[in-house]
Amino acid sequence: MDGCGGEKRALASELAQVQAMVRELEARMDQDLPAAARELCGELASSVDRSIRIARACGWYSPGSRDGSPRSDGAQHPGGGGGGNAQSKRRKGTPCVRTQVRVAAVQDMAPLDDGLSWRKYGQKDILGAMYPRAYFRCTHRNSQGCPATKHVQRADGDPLLYDVVYHGAHSCAQAAHPGAEHLRRQLQPEGHADVEQSSPLAPEAECLQAGLEPVAPYSFAPAPGAGADFVGYFPLLSPTGLEWQLRSCYAAGGLGVGMDYEPHFEEFYKNATDPFQWEYSDLYAAN
DNA sequence: CGAATTTGACCTCA
């Protein structure tokens, strides 16, 4: 997959920069400088973005390059309460490609307004999970036959965090939504979605990623009116379509950034010369 | 009054 020596070096350098910025971020947060921290987050996002581009340029983003090491969906469900594997039960013909994101919502605000219209069609208590899972489908399912659905569940550990799993692509007019389009462009070509089960992809090839509105990918969008006490409203979509979570715990008193996959990042940095190794083996292996 | 939500029942799969 290579012949990208220069890019590798550029990527390693970029990642080193990211690492430095993370440290700086921690420092700023320790100093109680949320504005400065947020500014740094923007730079951080840009740097990550550049890294992704470099990786793409080298073709390190290829759906087929994933190895087969085990990583269940359940493992991706943070906390998940150790509950059952939500995706293990799947109907025949159900879309097998999905996107999972994690978002933090501001209390008393509609949590997951992703700019698209959804209609709730069910809710279910999930074994081992503290909160029920809500099921949404595209409002235009009937009128336009749009197959997009999403599942939303509160994270056990933090009631302000939601795990959102998108299934299928919008085939309705909403598909033209800029946010949805952006996401599709980001994810579709590289197939950066978790692929369910190991069944052949063929029949589900059209099941692309559904609409999500990353206000600006990897950027932070503090809630309107959020003051000193704002709890991050970070619709942060990882470029890989996996769930990163970069959140602020400022309201709780201690300002801190928690990043899911923190261990992976550490490893990421350590092995910056082959940065995507862990990604494929650890993160991408959904099966 | 139409659209959205709620919720118990049913379906599918492992």
Add this chain to the structure above:
DNA sequence: TGAGGTCAAATTCG
């Protein structure tokens, strides 16, 4: 058989 996912009638909302 149990658990997740979906259906659809009843209810609520704007």
